[in-house]
Amino acid sequence: MKMKHFTLLTLLVLGGCSLNAVDDKKSQDPLILEEQSFNQALEVAPRSLDEKIGSMLMVGFMGTSAPQNSQICQDIAKYNLAGVILFDMNPVNHKQAKNIATKYQLSKLTQELQACSKDGKLLISVDQEGGKVQRLKSKYGFYGKFPKASDVIKLSDTQVKNHYENMGAELASVGINYNLAPDVDLAINKRNHVIYKLGRSFGSDPKQVVKYASIFMDAMHSNGVLTSLKHFPGHGSSLGDTHKGFVDVTNLWQEIELEPYRLLAQTHTIDTVMVAHVFNKRLDSKYPATLSNKIINGKLRGEFGFNGVVITDDLQMGAINKKYGLKNTLKLAINAGNDILLFGNQLSVKSMIKTSSLVNMVKQMIKNGDVSLNDIEASNQRLDNLKAKL
Secondary structure (H helix, E strand, C coil): CHHHHHHHHHHHHHCCCCCCCCCCHHHHCHHHHHHHHHHHHHCCCCCCHHHHHHCCEEECCCCCCCCCCCHHHHHHHHHCCCEEECCCECCCCCCCECCCCCHHHHHHHHHHHHHHCCCCCCEEEECEEECCEECCCHHHCCCCCCCCHHHHCCCCHHHHHHHHHHHHHHHHHCCCCEECCCECCCCCCCCCCCCCCCCCCCCCCHHHHHHHHHHHHHHHHHCCCEEEEEEECCCCCCCCCCCCCCCECCCCCCHHHHHHHHHHHHHCCCCEEEECCCECCCCCCCCCHHHCHHHHHHHHHHHCCCCCEEEECCCCCHHHHHHHCHHHHHHHHHHHCCCEEEECCCCCCCCCCCHHHHHHHHHHHHHHCCCCHHHHHHHHHHHHHHHCCC
16 A cells, blocks of 8 residues: 555656646645645545445355456445455355355456455455364365464464465465454363364463464565454353354453453554454443444443454344344444444345345434444544555
């Protein structure tokens, strides 16, 4: 991004961009003239209401290609979607790929998706942690053998760096610019099926988790890939699976689970934070973290000082979908301070939702006063700041 700016600025200067002459000597300052020309060159048309709402959505879709006449391409262009999330497993037909089949196919798909976007900065995301959680598998022609976090910590720092550098390079090589990782949950509950038993945690010590998460993020950044810490405010102590239903961690959760976020927020290296669907009465007696203003705007933004992009975990998971319903979920998620609302269209055929339906629901909420346009515009600004890193 910076290099693009520099090149543009250089061309403007060498080209001697003409500006209307003014009498004020200050306005004749060459540096001011250059800055004005530079800003004018970067101006973009204001977003429509549909585009402002669409800029908060990341969606999953069916298809291994995205030609201009495809629904996903039309949605990206019409609604200025924040991004898409890609999966290999097809929930409709397990014998066919959903989005990922081969290296060549995936590279072509991401090129087609970017061509649908207005700025070429569509966030194209996958979950690529290592171990059980890696979408780019060997059977599709990828490396597919990146170690799980619990094995990573047994390696030398140089080996860890090389592993994650290779992961970032592989993602970038096929046009993926947003990795929904690393997992900074603490390994503090041996009965935990979704984190501990899958080896997704770098350990129980927050400082150790921060160390390896930092290596992970640095490696992604060096390859032009954005990252997301997850799952705030901590999923390591849970017993249930939020994919399936409501998960209450009130009696199991420990304050120390917040520490990786607090420490990393001080380094200003966080791109985004993904919020979990866990319910924790000690932090909010009414809502799960994803829908909690107290937890997102209060704890993460207010107390920890993080003003970057907050993304929800998949809002079609049972923990949210079964209890709150779609309309209420949208309203609460936006009012809680989330910037990207994730709808993976992955968990079941019945739960798939059209982008147009989401946009129209939010438009009606703005009209009714249930959701503030100012909050949506603030989220758009945070997203623009994030995309400026690409």
